[in-house]
Amino acid sequence: MSDQTKGAEPPVQLWTRDGFMGVFSVVTRSTYAPDYLSVEGPHAPRRAVLDRLIPDDRDSADALPTTVATSRLGVKLHVSGRRKPMPFVVRNVEADEIHFIQSGSVKFETDVGCITADEGDFVCIPRSIAYRYAPLGDTMRSLIVESPSALKLAPPAPTGMINVARDLEYAKVGPDIPAGSQTKLVLKAIDGENTVFTMPHDPLSLGMQLSESVPVWKLNLNKIQLLTYSPDGGPPSQFLSSSTGDVLLFNLSSRISNRPPIHVNADFDEVICYVRGPGVWGGCSEPGTLTWVPKGVIHHGPPENVPETYQAWLLETRATLRWTPQAIAASQLMETGEYGPHPSELHRS
Numbered sequence: 001m002s003d004q005t006k007g008a009e010p011p012v013q014l015w016t017r018d019g020f021m022g023v024f025s026v027v028t029r030s031t032y033a034p035d036y037l038s039v040e041g042p043h044a045p046r047r048a049v050l051d052r053l054i055p056d057d058r059d060s061a062d063a064l065p066t067t068v069a070t071s072r073l074g075v076k077l078h079v080s081g082r083r084k085p086m087p088f089v090v091r092n093v094e095a096d097e098i099h100f101i102q103s104g105s106v107k108f109e110t111d112v113g114c115i116t117a118d119e120g121d122f123v124c125i126p127r128s129i130a131y132r133y134a135p136l137g138d139t140m141r142s143l144i145v146e147s148p149s150a151l152k153l154a155p156p157a158p159t160g161m162i163n164v165a166r167d168l169e170y171a172k173v174g175p176d177i178p179a180g181s182q183t184k185l186v187l188k189a190i191d192g193e194n195t196v197f198t199m200p201h202d203p204l205s206l207g208m209q210l211s212e213s214v215p216v217w218k219l220n221l222n223k224i225q226l227l228t229y230s231p232d233g234g235p236p237s238q239f240l241s242s243s244t245g246d247v248l249l250f251n252l253s254s255r256i257s258n259r260p261p262i263h264v265n266a267d268f269d270e271v272i273c274y275v276r277g278p279g280v281w282g283g284c285s286e287p288g289t290l291t292w293v294p295k296g297v298i299h300h301g302p303p304e305n306v307p308e309t310y311q312a313w314l315l316e317t318r319a320t321l322r323w324t325p326q327a328i329a330a331s332q333l334m335e336t337g338e339y340g341p342h343p344s345e346l347h348r349s
């Protein structure tokens, strides 16, 4: 399984706190540490292709996105695949949301204006901003990250990684949304118990923008510059962070670097979305492949230096994620070398 075990030097194993920011330990081993024969229990690495995670809102316009993973901290992942516009409005009263558009074009109408997002866009909808969205074509697929702690762009320097003036777009008021008629407004809370108001009007019917600041924005993954330490690469740098630092997002697309070390991330679960090629990233070749390595599970990860290039992003969270039964049923156990299906999956009938 491992090229590294065949090399002249024994594989190095790294253990780190606070991602790559805290104390660490490095040892060598005689074996390829990521190998495992089988696993029972919820804290096991998994992979899923978003196209095969059929969300409830694909066939039922009245449904909310389908939850992929939850956590005690309230960090959640959902998948959405609407074919029809939302016939209701949602306001998440306990979490900020990032909607990553894996495929299709999506028009968002919000409390602070409208914005149209395309493939590769991250759309940020902070806590208590009401919204609804609609696919502009026949279909769409998005991955939604929910964070109780406020999210903000946090590149390592104010300019450089993100050209804010050029590439960050904000929601705009207009064209006019009519006052409309009776509309359902769903308030989402961390406990998953939704509260539904029936409003006499469309809550997203706005007049004009008066403030300078607009809290809803979009940014495309391919506009986020990659940071690498020449010539060996080093760890990636986040472009977005929560105020408590327990949710971090990184551009993890192909870059000039050596392969990551065999590694135990003591404090963060790692969720990577392989967005698309043309290049293949280790065991991931299908657009919209989601991989999850829970904290404390030893892993290697495929080489990132792929000349054909690919796009991917990484969510690191201090939350301990638990996949839902629906997501487990649509996913596979993952080996943590190249992030392909675990060999035991081949024996499943």
Ligand SMILES: [Fe+2]
Pocket: 263, 265, 270, 299
């Ligand atoms: Fe890692």
